[in-house]
Amino acid sequence: MAAERKGGVTISQVAKEAGVARSSVSRAYTRPDMLSPETVERIKAAAGKLGYVPNHTARALSTGRYGNVALIVPDVANPFFPPMIRAAQVEADRSDFCVFLGNSDEDPEKEDQLLGRFAGQVEGIILASPRLSDERIAAHALLRPLVLINRDVKGIPKVLIDSGTGIAEATQHLADFGHRNIVYVSGPSTSWSNKQRRAAVRHASKKLGLELSFVSASVPSFEAGLQAVDAILAKGATAAIAFDDVTAQGILAGLGERGVSVPGEFSVVGCDDALGPLTVPSLTTVSSRSIEAGKLAVSLLLEVLGSQAVRDASYVLETHLIVRSTTGPAPERGQS
Amino acid sequence: MAAERKGGVTISQVAKEAGVARSSVSRAYTRPDMLSPETVERIKAAAGKLGYVPNHTARALSTGRYGNVALIVPDVANPFFPPMIRAAQVEADRSDFCVFLGNSDEDPEKEDQLLGRFAGQVEGIILASPRLSDERIAAHALLRPLVLINRDVKGIPKVLIDSGTGIAEATQHLADFGHRNIVYVSGPSTSWSNKQRRAAVRHASKKLGLELSFVSASVPSFEAGLQAVDAILAKGATAAIAFDDVTAQGILAGLGERGVSVPGEFSVVGCDDALGPLTVPSLTTVSSRSIEAGKLAVSLLLEVLGSQAVRDASYVLETHLIVRSTTGPAPERGQS
DNA sequence: GGTTGACATGCAACCGGTTGCACAGCATAG
DNA sequence: CTATGCTGTGCAACCGGTTGCATGTCAACC
Incomplete structure (x- = not known):
C-alpha cells in the first residue's frame, strides 16, 4: 500500500516498525527457524506494510552469493544462439538465478572486456563458442567458475556439440x-x-x-x-x-x-x-542440440557453484544429418 | 602476474601495497584529478601488480548506481527480438552498462516475476512487447525507470514501431x-x-x-x-x-x-x-526497424536515468512495405 | 612574517544486508 | 537450589567500496 517514493525500504525501517533488531529482520527471511513464529509473523507484517523487498545487491556483497550468471555469445542475432540463450535462461530461472547476456561481436577483445565487466557481479560465467585464446580463457577460469560451450580447454568444464x-x-x-x-x-x-x-x-x-x-x-x-x-x-x-x-x-x-x-x-x-x-x-x-547445450551448461555451472570442486566435466552431444530438400543426385557431368 | 586464488583483491590490499589510504585508491579510479599524478601512478601500479579489479557490486551498494539495465522480451528465440537485443546490448555497452536478459515465454505472470527479480540490481528496465496489463506496468514504472517498446501506456516513455x-x-x-x-x-x-x-x-x-x-x-x-x-x-x-x-x-x-x-x-x-x-x-x-528500436530504447532509458525527470517521451518509427516474392496478382476466379 | 587559500590525503561514517558471538530467560537435570 | 543447556534475540563487525569533512603542507599574498 504505502508506496514510498523511489528506491528503498530498508531492513532498518522494518526493524523499527516491528520493534526488533535489524538482524532479526534479516533472519526472518534467511533463517526463519531461528526465530519464534510470532516474531517472524510480526516482522513479515511490518515488511508487508512498508513494502519491503530485500536488496539483492547488498545481500550479494555480504554473502558473496550473487545469484547471477553471465552468458557470453559471439552474436545474439545468429539464429544458432537464441534457442540456446532461451534454454539457459529458463534453466537459470528454475534456480532463481538471473542471466547477464553479453555479445562479443565475434571479437576476442570484446569478449575479454565483457568478462571483466561481468566479474564481480556474477558467480559464474558461460562462454559459448568463444573466440578468445586458450590462455585467456584459462586465466579467467582461474578467477571464477567458468563453463564452456563448443570449446575444449583442458581442465575446464564444458558442453560440446559434436x-x-x-x-x-x-x-x-x-x-x-x-x-x-x-x-x-x-x-x-x-x-x-x-x-x-x-x-x-x-x-x-x-x-x-x-x-x-x-x-x-x-x-x-x-x-x-x-x-x-x-x-x-x-x-x-x-x-x-x-x-x-x-x-x-x-x-x-x-x-x-x-x-x-x-x-x-x-x-x-x-x-x-x-x-x-x-x-x-x-x-x-x-x-x-543447442537447446540442450544451453540447459546443460547452466546446470553444470550451478553444480560447480554448489560444490566448490572444479569438476573437469565434459558433456558431448552427438549430432545427426537431417535430410531435407537441398541435396540430391549429382548432375550428369557434361564437361570437365 | 600474482594470480591470487579465487575471488578478490580488495581496495584495502591495494592501499597497503601502495602505502596510501583506502579512500585514495578509490579516488584513483573515480576522481583521479583529486590526487597528485604520482600518487595515481603508484596506486595503479600496485593495483596492476595485485590484479585488482573494482567490485561492481560494492560500488553499486554505496552509490546506488548499478550500471545495469534489464531487457525483458516475450521470446528470445523469435527472430524479431535478437537483432533488437543485440542493438540494445551494443548501446548499453557504449555507456559501460551491463544488460540482464529476461524471457517471459509470452506469459504475463512470468513477466511480473522477472520484473521483481531484476529490481534491486538494475537502474532501469526495458520491456519489449510486454504481455502484462497496463496497471501492472504502471505500478512497476512507479518504482523505477521503465521504457517500453511496442506498448503504449500513458505517462511512460516508449519506443513504438508503427x-x-x-x-x-x-x-x-x-x-x-x-x-x-x-x-x-x-x-x-x-x-x-x-x-x-x-x-x-x-x-x-x-x-x-x-x-x-x-x-x-x-x-x-x-x-x-x-x-x-x-x-x-x-x-x-x-x-x-x-x-x-x-x-x-x-x-x-x-x-x-x-x-x-x-x-x-x-x-x-x-x-x-x-x-x-x-x-x-x-x-x-x-x-x-527493431534494431533502431533497441538502440533507442536504451539511450532513452539512460537519458531518463541521467536526468531524474521522467520524460514522457515517445519515439515512433514508421514502417514500410518491402515487396519481395510472395505476393502477386490475384488468381482468375474460377468458381466462387 | 603571519594569514589565506589551494591542494593532496586521511579519517570515519555510510550503503543494506549477514553472521559469529554474547546474553537473558526459562526449563530441565542432578 | 544450583548447575546445565537450549532457545530467542540483540550487538557489532564485516562485505568492498564511496564521500563529506578535517587535517596538514606549502606557496602566494599583503
Missing part, C-alpha cells in the same frame, strides 16, 4: 548421391566448431575418396555465404557443406542469383539446424 | 494486385502491435472496399501459422497478411503441403522483416 558425427553423415550422404567433388565453406578460424567440422569433412572425404576443397567465409553470415559462391563454383564442385545454416542460406541465395538450381545442379548442406524447416526449399542440415 | 503505415501499404499492394478477399492472421491478443496491425488492416480494407476476415494464431510461431492454413483457405481469401514473419513462414509451409502455389494461387505478406531476404521465395513483408 558436429563431427553429423558432418560425417552428411559427407556420406553426398557421396551416396554420386557427388565426387565437394567444398567445405569454413567459418571463423578461432571457432572450435569450425575446426572440428573441417576435420570431420576432411576425414570423411578421404575415406570416401572424394575430392575436397576449402573456401573461407571468415564470419558466419548470410552475406559471407553470398560472397563465397563464386569461389565455390570456381572449384568445380557439385556440392557444398557450409559451416552453418546462415552461411548456407547465403550460398543458396547466391546460387539462385546465378541461375544454378538446387538441388538439381548443386547440393547444399548446412549445419546447426538453426532455421528448422522454416525455409523453402528446406535446408538439409546437421542437427545442433 | 507497423500501421506498412500494413496499410501492404493492403494497398494486395488491392492493386486485384485481391478482393483477404485474411489477417492475428497474433497474441495482449500484444499492442497485434491490435495496431489488426486495426490498420481493417481500416485500409474498408477504405479499399476489400472483404476482410480474421484468423487467430494466438502465439506467433511457425506451428501456429501452419495450423491456421485450413481456416485461412476456408475463408475463400486469395491473400493473407500475417501478424509476423514467423507465422507467415508457417502459412507458406502449410500452403505448400496443400499444393497451393505462392504467389501464383495465393499471396502472403509477413510483418517485421525478421528473416530478411534469407528465405526462398523471399517473403514480402513490412519493415520492422
